[in-house]
Amino acid sequence: MKIIEGKQNIISGYSSYLQDESKLSYGNVEYLAFPENDKDISEFLKFASSKNIPVTISNGKTGVVGGAVPLKGALISLEKLNKIFGIKNVDNEYRVHLQSGVVLSDLFAYSENESFASEKYFYPVDVTETTAHVGGTVSTNASGERSFKYGPTRNWVRALKVILSDGNILNIERNKIFAKNYIMDIKLPNGNIKTIDIPKYKMPSTKNAAGYYAKENMDLIDLFIGSEGTLAVITELELALIKKPKNVMSLLSFFNTEKDAFNFFFSAVKELKTAVVFEYFDNGAFELLTPKIAGLPKDRKFAIFFETEFTDNTINDITSNIEKLLNKNNSTMDDTWGGFAKKDMEKIREIRYKIPETINETIAKRKQKYPDIHKISADIAVPPDKFTEMISYYKSKLEPLKFQYTIFGHIGENHLHMNIIPNDHEEFIKAKELHLDFAKKAVSLGGTVSAEHGIGKIKHQYLEVMYGKNGIQEMIAIKKILDPKLILNRGDVFPEEYLK
Ligand SMILES: Cc1cc2nc3c(=O)[nH]c(=O)nc-3n(C[C@H](O)[C@H](O)[C@H](O)COP(=O)(O)OP(=O)(O)OC[C@H]3O[C@@H](n4cnc5c(N)ncnc54)[C@H](O)[C@@H]3O)c2cc1C
Structure with missing residues (x-):
């Protein structure tokens, strides 16, 4: 296994491994390892455990909360674990068996192009950033635009191979090991049992990527999904595929006002039963997109991007229904x-992708003058009946301040990303205060502080708002059993003071 040793060697030759898309960076790393198989990982973890060296797990580095950014110690990059072993059929379900470092776009291409069945299949979790690696998406329980129909990554994980920090390897299949009355027994390869208490906090009903999954009689596999690398290294996975719909159309409808766009969505989500995607762009997103996308309307500055399945028999009814709903909402x-057509669909997805991309570019420019600022990006979702209350709350706080902000994203799951792009240090401080305030509001409405990005190193305080100190201690009690030396992903999910 290739291991780069020495802080200076790593900083000078491998600095891109010290960052993710959050642009956090610390750089105090003594070892950078590129394992090629489970044995490499197991041995490296045993070595790190014996010397109490913190180990951070890095995969596609597209995370936006600093999860893969090492504070100190060692970093293991899983990029060489990039094999797709093949497809198998289990109980009439096709599953792809692959390693954790496979790039998401390679998984998409493989599952659609391999001929293993008479019909086309696909992996339905379309995380916008397709350079993410599958292990990263499982560790953060990522979602995509189509999660409106297909749910988050968790729904598609059928088996995981994980390596604990003491080097033990566990093969976990879904539907095999369950907790009973909040107690879970985990059998190690040598026959010893680790017993953990499942936290008793109540998870929100919304989609959620904040903290450990916890339910009274939960499946063991769900503990590792979304645990952001704090419990084990995921090395192999089995992910379910489903039949690809034969026909899908992508549409981007423009509206005069936020109210028209929302009302269109509220009707369409009820009436358009074939829909698979609903995304929303506000006028702030238009402001960012206008220099980049030719021909955007000048007067209609709110949009709903939606996708619907159709057949030759249903297309006329579907389009006339859409037209009726548009007309009712002044579009x-x-x-x-x-x-x-593929090119039309790709164009719309490209526009959607350009929103976070442009936010990141804008903040990168502002950082040149104010290096300590970053975008303030809320990943909040609330229950459907609280959606308009949450949006009104954002606007009531943001409008008077005249900040540059945008609210966009997964309206189908009541999960809009509120992003503030601060102009200077003063705005940045105020924006951070607002984010905390928004997190409190979301939790009071029964929502989550992170629906898909996770907590990483930058959202600890919001997790505490959600589950309280007690909830965090319950999670740490699990970490202490599975990672007794507390070496994995230090700084992620939990603030340092909780681990002392
Ligand atoms: C432009 C843009 C758009 C995005 N769109 C979306 C979106 O639509 N939906 C969404 O959910 N996210 C989105 N993201 C965020 C990001 O792509 C996801 O969080 C993704 O799941 C991260 O995968 P990764 O391989 O890059 O993980 P990394 O950033 O490398 O790691 C993420 C976390 O997982 C841990 N980890 C990674 N691999 C493993 C493993 N094998 N075992 C244990 N722990 C591991 C890391 O330590 C870290 O804590 C977007 C990001 C960008 C920049």
Whole structure:
């Protein structure tokens, strides 16, 4: 296994491994390892455990909360674990068996292009950033635009191979090991049992990527999904595939006002039963996109991007229904882009992708003058009946301050990303205060402080808002059993003071 040793060697030759898309960076790393198999990882973890060296797990480095950014000690990059072993059929379900470092776009291409069945299959979790690696998406329980229909990554994980920090390897299949009355027994390869208490906090009903999954009689596999590398290294996975719908169209409809766009969504989500995606762009997103996308309307600055399945028999009914809903909300098919040709669909997805990309570029420029600022990005979701209350709350606080901000994203799951792009240090401080305030509001409405990005190193305080000190201690009690030396992903999910 290739291991780069020495802080200076790593900083000078491998600095890209010291950052993720949060742009956090510490750089105090003495070892950078590139394992090629389970044995490499197991041995490296045993070595690190014996010397109490903290180990951070790095995969696609597209995370936005600093999870893969090492504070100190060692970093293991899983990029060489990039094999797709093949497809198997279990109980009439096709599953792809692969390593953790496979790039998501390679998984998409493989599952759609391999011929293993007479019909086309696909992996449905379309995380916007397709350079993420599958192990990263499982560790953060990532979602995509189509999660409106297909749910988050968790729903598609059928088996995991994980390596604990003492080097023990566990093969975990879904539906095999369950907790009983909040107690879970985990059998190690040598026959010893580790017993953990499942936390008793109540998870929100929304989609959620904050903290450990916890339910009275939960499946063991769900503990590792979304645990952000704090419990084990995931090395292999089995992910379920499903039949690819034959026909899908992507549409981007433009509206005059936020109210029209929301009302269109509220009706469409009820009436358009074939829909698979609902995304929202506000006028702040338009402001960012206008210099990049030719021909965006000048007067209609709110949009809903949606995708729907159709067949030859249903297309006429579906399009006339859409037209009716658009007209009711002061828009028309003429104010709509898209279609079902691959290039039309890709164009719309490209526009969607450009929103976070442009935010990141804008903040990167501002950072040149104010290095300590970063974007303030809320990943909040609330129950459907609280959606408008949450949006009104954001706006009531943001509008008077005249900050540059945008609210966009997964409206289908009541999960809009509120992003503030501070102009200077003063705005940054105020924006951080607002984020905490928004997190409190979301939790009071029964929502989550992170629906898909996770907690990482930058959202600890919001997790505490959600589950309280007690909830965090319950999670740490699990970590202490599975990672007794507390070496894995230090600084992620839990603040340092809790681990002392
Ligand atoms: C432009 C853009 C768009 C994005 N869109 C989305 C989106 O639509 N939906 C969404 O959910 N996220 C999105 N993200 C965030 C990011 O892509 C996801 O969080 C993704 O799941 C991270 O995968 P990764 O391989 O890059 O993980 P990394 O960033 O390398 O790691 C993420 C976390 O997982 C841990 N980890 C990684 N691999 C393993 C492993 N094998 N075992 C144990 N722990 C591990 C790391 O230590 C870290 O804590 C977006 C990011 C960007 C920049």
